[in-house]
Amino acid sequence: MKTAKVRDEQFSDVFALIWLFVSxxxxxxxxxYHPHDVDSYPLNNPLANKCGTVGAWLSWHLYRDxxxxxxxxxxxxxxxxxxxxxxxxxxxxFYTIAGGIFLTFAGAALFSLVLGRAGGSWRETxxxxxxxxxxxxxxxxxxxxxxxxxx
Numbered sequence: 001m002k003t004a005k006v007r008d009e010q011f012s013d014v015f016a017l018i019w020l021f022v023s024x025x026x027x028x029x030x031x032x033y034h035p036h037d038v039d040s041y042p043l044n045n046p047l048a049n050k051c052g053t054v055g056a057w058l059s060w061h062l063y064r065d066x067x068x069x070x071x072x073x074x075x076x077x078x079x080x081x082x083x084x085x086x087x088x089x090x091x092x093x094f095y096t097i098a099g100g101i102f103l104t105f106a107g108a109a110l111f112s113l114v115l116g117r118a119g120g121s122w123r124e125t126x127x128x129x130x131x132x133x134x135x136x137x138x139x140x141x142x143x144x145x146x147x148x149x150x151x
Contacts, residue, residue: 012084019081026074029055033063067131068115069107076100108134109141113151 034048037056049056062070080096083089112130128135141150 016081016085019077020085023074023077023081025051025055026058026077027071029059030062030070030074033059063131065131066104066108066133067129068111069104069130069134072103072107073100076103105133105137109137109150110134112138113142113147 029049029051032048032050032055034044034056036044037047037049038060047053047056049059051058059070076096076099108130110130112128112134115129128138130138138150
């Protein structure tokens with residue numbers, strides 16, 4: 001009985017460390033994004049993204065799809081992994097994931113509403129500072145509850 005509990009705690013620690021490493025990789029990939037790594041010609045050689053080809057493509061897709069709100073799931077994953085590793089339960093995993101998804105939708109919509117269309121080098125690649133998800137969510141919110149309610 002005691003060995004099963006120790007094994008579960010070890011699994012929990014390893015799982016928490018994996019979440020921490022994934023969230024750090026995700027954050028570094030987003031923080032070191034460069035538009036010439038993926039979506040323009042000539043491509044950077046070597047890549048400017050510190051996480052290599054995987055990080056360059058991951059950050060390009062995330063910025064395109066959810067804009068600056070892409071940092072929010074990384075923060076939620078880091079918070080959840082840290083609390084789990086330090087043995088501070090943060091509630092059910094379902095609610096953590098659902099909250100992270102809701103936070104991403106809300107953040108993307110907020111960035112699209114407040115900051116609007118992307119400018120400068122961002123305009124070449126991305127539709128808005130909230131990405132495609134932010135544009136779609138913001139349009140739906142404004143259409144149904146108005147600009148004041150959406151913000």
